Amino acid sequence: FGSMAGSVQRNPRFSKLNDDDVRYLEGILGSKNVVQDEDKLVTSNTDWMHKYKGSSKLLLQPRTADQVSQILKYCNSRNLAVVPQGGNTGLVGGSVPVFDEVIVSLSSMNKIISFDKVSGILVCEAGCILENIMSFLDNEGFIMPLDLGAKGSCQIGGNVSTNAGGLRLVRYGSLHGSVLGVEAVLANGTVLDMLKTLRKDNTGYDLKHLFIGSEGSLGIVTKVSILTPPKLSSVNVAFLACKDYSSCQKLLQEAKGKLGEILSAFEFLDVQSMNLVLNHMEGARNPLPSLHNFYVLIETTGSDESSDKQKLEAFLLGSMENELISDGVLAQDINQASSFWLLREGIPEALMRAGAVYKYDLSIPLEHMYNLVEEMRSRLGNTANVIGYGHLGDGNLHLNISTSHYDDKILSHIEPYVYEWTSKHRGSISAEHGLGLMKANEIFYSKSHETVQVMASIKNLLDPNHILNPYKVLPQSLIS
Ligand code: FAD
Ligand code: MLT
Ligand code: ZN
Structure with a gap:
């Protein structure tokens, strides 16, 4: 494993799971949906890159929003930390526990609820795998407004929670445009029904946007409604x-x-x-x-x-x-x-097979974008293979540094240089993958102190005990 929890310390305010907790949760979900088997937990504790590894002892598989609500209400009352997990294809260490957080997997919530052929509006549960939705829509003569290499495993709830960009953004825009509604469960168990299927709805603050791209730090997305374009010939x-x-x-x-x-x-x-x-x-x-x-x-x-x-x-x-x-x-x-x-x-798969990889997902004004790849090449010499690819149409560079193994010396030549360079060129240190654990402390390279302070206030309001996806997205110092 490369950079795991790093300098993060387990927050001692969180309780440790005990037998009563497990019994209570089994009462909500039934024992087969409460997984304690260590072999089964290894997969959910480990991220796609095999770079981040947690030590959770419990994986929960709710089937309804009401069960998610009961889980969160209980965990909140007990101060048990929780990590929401979709397809676990995230690339910033956001989808796996850092320590012993309870994993709430959305995989069993995988039903398509409705599809309107006239408007093209699809409503489905958060655990639907992107590729399955694509096949469903294909039969109906429609497509998803987003597509990405991880489509075979990633879930729409994960896509929404990361505001995934992908290969069609240049045409259909971001999920902030195509997601028309979400149902989300707050840390205290409140179910927020914002599952509208309307193109236009200017009735006050549009809170669904808080859940698009907040990486499971403000609530668990349980249902999504999304506008889909017709399949063209x-x-x-x-x-x-x-x-x-x-x-x-x-x-x-x-x-x-x-x-x-x-x-x-x-x-x-x-x-x-x-x-x-x-x-x-x-x-x-x-x-x-x-x-x-x-x-x-x-x-x-x-x-x-x-x-x-x-x-x-x-x-x-x-x-x-x-x-x-x-x-x-x-x-x-x-x-x-x-x-x-x-x-x-x-x-991305080829990079995994080649060995260790340091991944950077940057928005940079087009004219400067590739200069960074070249600068990194000269900084690192023959110690690494520096590659550049990405969504050029969206100004999104994937700078990846491939090495035979993780090495702190190499890392010290990359960070904070990459972040400083990006910030200097008025770019973003996360174009589409999110901040997760990897970049929670780097947020200031892309956002002002005042902005981050407002984010922390929203976090405190919606999740006052900070049980949802702790150590991710925002710097610990701001919210503990
Ligand atoms: P996970 O990895 O399980 O979770 C990601 C984050 O969302 C975590 O913080 C998790 O806590 C949270 N989360 C998951 N589900 C929920 C939920 N229901 N409610 C609340 N929080 C939740 N990303 C792009 O943007 N564009 C790409 O082109 C792209 N290509 C990829 C290609 C490959 C091969 C791989 C491995 C990854 C790629 N990614 C890409 C990154 C990743 O696939 C996306 O971020 C994806 O949207 C994550 O979905 P997931 O279901 O796997 O979520
Ligand atoms: C991609 O565009 O291929 C994905 O975002 C994954 C990656 O950056 O490696
Ligand atoms: Zn990408």
Whole structure:
């Protein structure tokens, strides 16, 4: 394990779990939904990267919002700390306990409640796996407004709680726009019904937004209503090569202007990322005859096959002529399109297979973005493989530093440099993954003291005993 709890100390105000607690919770959930088996707990105590590991002795699997309410009411009265857990694909150590927090898993709350074909509004429980919702919608002729590499495991409740961005944000915007309502349970067990299915509702403060992106620190999301776009008939995917970063940037500008409303993804990866995927992911192969410094994956989605294709071809031809792209290939069928997507979506998995990884998820003004990758390369020399990829269309860089093993000396060359650099360029130290445990203490690089103080007041109001996801999101010093 790499950086675990680090300098965080267990808050002594939290109680330790005892046999009476377990018996009480079994009374609420039934004994089969109260898991104490150590082998089963190992998975839920360990994060996706195998970097953070807690020591919880109890995993709860509620089936209804009422059960979540009873659990939280009890834990709050007993001062037992709780970590809400979805698909456990989070990348900032937010979804696993730091110490002995009780894990509340939403996995059993996985029902689709309703879908309205006229409005495209879906209502479902928080534990629905993203890919399952996607298949459901596909049958109905709709798609999810978000897609991400973790779709096979992540849950919509986790997506909402992290305000996940992903591969379609450039087209459909963030979950703050497409989530129309949530049901959430507060630390004291109060169920907040904000499960509206309306596009417009300006009746006072829109509190659902507090639960979008608050990483389980303000409540447990139990249901979600979300606006889904129709599935359009024509989807095209192009995998393009660029000679330098500046060409990628200009290509984005061109794509926005020339592809306009049909642009549905604009992703980039550098050659170091490409090599990593080619070396570690089965089935990955370079669709172009040689390697290039940068690659851009463009997807278009529209309703008119011939005009969409015409637009895309004209854009590609123009970009070849003015030398923004040095080579490229347009997927001829769905299998080839998936193989292009694997080159981009496979990077996080390839990084895991390559060894240890230091992950940074940054928003940086486009013109400066890749300078940071280059600076890190010169700072770290041959001690690490520095790679850059991400959602270029959203100004989101994934800077990843791959090494054979975790090493504090290497870490000291990365942090706080990366955060300082990002802050200096008026970027964000978390574009889409959240703060979790990893960056709770770094929040000031992106938010003012006054703003963080208001956040702490909201936390104190909604969770006065701080039982919900302790040690995460906000610095401990502010809320204890
Ligand atoms: P978890 O990992 O279980 O939890 C994440 C956080 O949300 C934790 O703080 C947890 O306490 C809280 N939480 C979970 N469920 C609830 C709930 N019901 N109520 C309250 N709090 C809850 N992220 C992106 O933004 N864009 C990407 O493109 C992207 N790609 C990824 C690709 C891979 C291969 C992987 C492994 C991860 C990726 N991620 C991405 C990160 C991660 O998948 C997302 O953050 C995802 O939304 C987390 O969902 P989850 O259900 O796994 O939540
Ligand atoms: C991605 O875009 O691939 C995800 O956010 C995961 C990652 O950053 O590695
Ligand atoms: Zn991402």
